[in-house]
Amino acid sequence: MSDEPTTFVIQRCLDALQGDAPAEPLVRALLERAVGRLRVLCAAFLHRKYPRLTQPPLNLETDELLDGVVAGLLTALQKVRPQTVRQFFALANQHMRWQLNDLARLLDNQPRAAALAESGVVAPPASSDSVLSQDACRMLGAIDGLPEEEREVFELVRIQGLTHPEAAGIVGVSVKTVQRRLNRARLLLAETLTDLKPGTRDES
Numbered sequence: 734m735s736d737e738p739t740t741f742v743i744q745r746c747l748d749a750l751q752g753d754a755p756a757e758p759l760v761r762a763l764l765e766r767a768v769g770r771l772r773v774l775c776a777a778f779l780h781r782k783y784p785r786l787t788q789p790p791l792n793l794e795t796d797e798l799l800d801g802v803v804a805g806l807l808t809a810l811q812k813v814r815p816q817t818v819r820q821f822f823a824l825a826n827q828h829m830r831w832q833l834n835d836l837a838r839l840l841d842n843q844p845r846a847a848a849l850a851e852s853g854v855v856a857p858p859a860s861s862d863s864v865l866s867q868d869a870c871r872m873l874g875a876i877d878g879l880p881e882e883e884r885e886v887f888e889l890v891r892i893q894g895l896t897h898p899e900a901a902g903i904v905g906v907s908v909k910t911v912q913r914r915l916n917r918a919r920l921l922l923a924e925t926l927t928d929l930k931p932g933t934r935d936e937s
Contacts (some may be wrong), residue, residue, distance in 0.1 A: 897912060
């Protein structure tokens, strides 16, 4: 494996994709080099924000999510041409959220298993009790509604768990810019979700 920094190699692959060379070999080379970082992002996203999906009945594992994200990117990159590392990871992040949200909704829509009276086994709690509550769905919608720059930084830091310097490296801005965008995202979310603040719902 090359000793060159991953970000540099990914950018070189993205530059090559802008040309006339066959896309598939370039896409596969790109994903092969990016897979390590993608796995870290998948693990952070899954275990920090969707831990219920790692439990029965889905038992989702990081590598399963990673496989789905890579498969989605293989298809998407035949048509979409990210020009920067920042755009590439934004696309990957989108596919992670799509897959996890789809699985969570699928789990929420499953009929609850009936309790087995003969054995005294109690039905497991509905996934909506621990995966996506109504408030959680509103929060996801509010995050999706953030301006692009603020949403990107918020997802990298608060959802995927990257440090401010790591997020700055992916986005291509200074740490102070990351902090400023993150603070603005927090303010916008606070304005949008003001009724979710403790003590505000029962005041009427």
